[in-house]
């Protein structure tokens with residue numbers, strides 16, 4: 103078993119706090135992604151988990167055992183870094199076997215594990231090659247192989263794909279997903295790429311300035327963002343935000359049974375670009391009308407820019423139904439796709455299902 107638990111973990115560098123009261127339980131075999139903007143503390147958390155950085159206060163446990171005072175080697179974790187730095191003078195085989203040799207494992211067992219890892223990652227044809235004679239993606243796979251031969255209880259990845267070009271990154275993302283399917287090793291993966299997070303994670307931990315903003319499945323976070331920050335961070339193209347004056351509602355209707363509007367005069371409405379659809383001639387609610395001022399062709403879809411209520415809205419349409427620049431369009435959206443946030447705190451005003459039935463009653 104390699105479940106992980108963080109209990110009120112704090113990290114300070116001198117006087118500066120970079121991780122604040124971080125508590126999280128990761129289940130055995132779970133794939134957890136730490137996601138957030140640059141500097142929010144993702145790598146620091148991972149390094150504390152690996153034992154490469156000490157903890158200012160709090161507790162980290164792996165498999166039920168508190169590891170605060172254990173060395174990295176004693177923690178049964180293997181880490182893959184962004185700069186994976188292979189040994190250039192060694193063969194691929196030598197690179198993969200290196201950690202095991204240091205662990206004084208029998209030669210036959212090392213050989214078995216290296217071949218198994220190489221097979222898993224499609225590296226068998228390259229075992230005798232110098233690691234410098236490999237493509238970036240192949241080198242990255244060697245770095246991952248080097249981690250999996252140790253058969254650790256926990257895999258830690260810190261932006262392992264960020265040095266690769268877009269195509270290789272997509273390919274390696276799939277490889278990592280397959281690897282997790284096959285090995286089911288508890289994994290903590292750090293990235294600032296929301297697409298990577300959405301596609302790989304069982305659960306995403308979204309961080310900002312060392313504080314958890316939301317923990318949930320990719321779907322929960324996408325469909326029920328707890329704040330405007332989360333809503334803006336997840337989803338491409340990004341969610342649109344429109345200030346709505348509740349006293350003079352111009353166009354957008356906000357349902358008081360679904361959202362907590364009490365005591366507020368202005369709120370922020372959020373609508374994802376993909377959630378707009380053309381309005382029928384007889385439709386009059388939630389109308390967004392304007393003149394198309396820019397079109398970005400994306401392949402199957404096009405992203406239209408439109409000035410509305412003083413903001414630039416992004417609207418995704420099927421490429422085949424794309425209007426022309428200068429066209430006047432009438433769009434709408436279904437009420438269940440509307441998000442509403444507090445203007446000051448950014449908190450979502452969505453009522454829970456229980457609150458909703460009370461509000462309706």
Ligand SMILES: Nc1ncnc2c1ncn2[C@@H]1O[C@H](COP(=O)(O)OP(=O)(O)OP(=O)(O)O)[C@@H](O)[C@H]1O
Pocket residue numbers: 115120138139140141142143144145146147294
């Ligand atoms: N050794 C250090 N001494 C002082 N401050 C540090 C140290 N290491 C990191 N920090 C600070 O801690 C904060 C979190 O850094 P961290 O590397 O964990 O961010 P990150 O989320 O991994 O960012 P990125 O996406 O850019 O890698 C940053 O403000 C950083 O400047």
Ligand SMILES: [Mg+2]
Pocket residue numbers: 144145146
């Ligand atoms: Mg980092």
